[in-house]
Amino acid sequence: DTEVTQTPKHLVMGMTNKKSLKCEQHMGHRAMYWYKQKAKKPPELMFVYSYEKLSINESVPSRFSPECPNSSLLNLHLHALQPEDSALYLCASSLQLTDTQYFGPGTRLTVL
Amino acid sequence: DQQVKQNSPSLSVQEGRISILNCDYTNSMFDYFLWYKKYPAEGPTFLISISSIKDKNEDGRFTVFLNKSAKHLSLHIVPSQPGDSAVYFCAASRGDDKIIFGKGTRLHILP
Secondary structure, three states: OOOEEEEOOEEEEOOOOEEEEEEEEOOOOOEEEEEEEOOOOOOEEEEEEEOOEEEEEOOOOOOEEEEEEEOOEEEEEEEOOOHHHOEEEEEEEEOOOOOOOEEOOOEEEEEO | OOOEEOOOOEEEEEOOOOEEEEEEEOOOOOOEEEEEEEOOOOOOEEEEEEEOOOOEEEEOOEEEEEEOOOOEEEEEEOOOOHHHOEEEEEEEEOOOOOOEEOOOEEEEEEO
């Protein structure tokens, strides 16, 4: 298995909802990442996990809460989001930090 | 301060010809460079990388050249194919620090 999977592909949520994005890889990678991408912009790093521990938090608002329950799974819990949080959320993984990152297809999030 | 710069927002190349995408960086401590390709509504796909100890890396139709003294790298695609039409991102990293992306260049392959 040489891919990163993300579910759901699309998500529409209201500002009072609580939802979660899920990312999974079975390549034995020990670093996992969340990125946010707005249209026509490069991905912006949000969080980095290394060996299931949060390594980098790029000053992301607390309405985004990451979780790494095991080495294959990475979740992003969403609560009280704003319409400007609508974007493509990308998960990536790499063998170690700074190794080549492999990206998932993304979750297209729309906040109404 | 933009540490990784792709100064051409778009580029059009005839099918079969060579596509050359350029990238400049400002941080001389960067030691690893990558190119990603992105289709609309999809995540970026890793394409090719190069370590700062090399000046060239080749993979099939794709070659990346690194000029450390000029802080410049380029991606060559030969021959260009219609499926190469996409946005290409240059990225750089230093040690175990995060990866910094450029703003991307949209490549159009013309029939």
